[in-house]
Amino acid sequence: MNAEREATPEAVVCSGLNYAFGETKAVDGLDLSVSAGECFGLLGPNGAGKTTAIRCVTTLLPVPPGMVTVFGHDPAKEKMAVRRLLGYVPQQLSADGGLTGRENVSLFARVFDVSRRERAARVTQALEAVDLTDAADRLAKTYSGGMVRRLELAQALVSAPRLLMLDEPTIGLDPIARTSVWEHINAVRKATGMTVLVTTHYMDEADQYCDRVALMHKGTIRALGTPEQLRTELRERRADGSAPTLEDVFRDVAGSGLDEGGDFRDVRSTRRTASRVG
């Protein structure tokens, strides 16, 4: 049993990951390791490179061999093996308002190659897991923003992923809907041991729900640890009796970078999300 656990590879490893859009180095030598079963938060201002890094891990952006592994599989060599392990909720709307909740989840089940025999049961389970059973046969365009987000979660969960990747899953939602999304994620984690890699601008969420967090700034990691470790380190460094928040930690690490238009509650993301959740 112990030997088995020791043999479990890290869920995600990025080793000197680089990705550039023309002259823009979006990800610049990123080293990152996410353990199996943990909830890992990738934080940072707009433009830090979080989405690009996540897309490299999901195989949506091509990277050379040796820079990324997902449970030991290299996306450059084993794209389909990696995809079978993943669930991904992108920032952009991934549900179709003209389909019912059930039809949306069924579509993902087909795309992610859930076997025909298991499909109906898995769709029902995924909808149940996010509390959408009662609304399953209504058109998604009648859903609230929080329900749409939970539907997208069901779409990502239907293939029973070992690694769930969520890009800003709660931005733009009211506090009750945000809590609800996290409660559903955590219930599935508890039941399945699924690993979660999430980007968020909400420091309070990262503090509350993530086992470890990394601050990404200008394409690379500037701080890494449990929220508690990072807060304690800053408190000890400041030694002025104040009790820093996680946001203070990240302002300290990223310095003026956060004020150069990269604020955590950047208008750009909010607008993007407003259009996403309709």
Ligand SMILES: Nc1ncnc2c1ncn2[C@@H]1O[C@H](COP(=O)(O)OP(=O)(O)OP(=O)(O)O)[C@@H](O)[C@H]1O
């Ligand atoms: N398709 C693209 N073409 C050109 N440049 C891009 C593209 N996507 C991202 N970039 C640039 O790469 C850098 C990193 O962007 P990325 O979206 O990965 O950051 P992010 O941390 O996810 O920010 P946000 O919170 O705004 O999503 C930015 O400078 C961005 O402008």
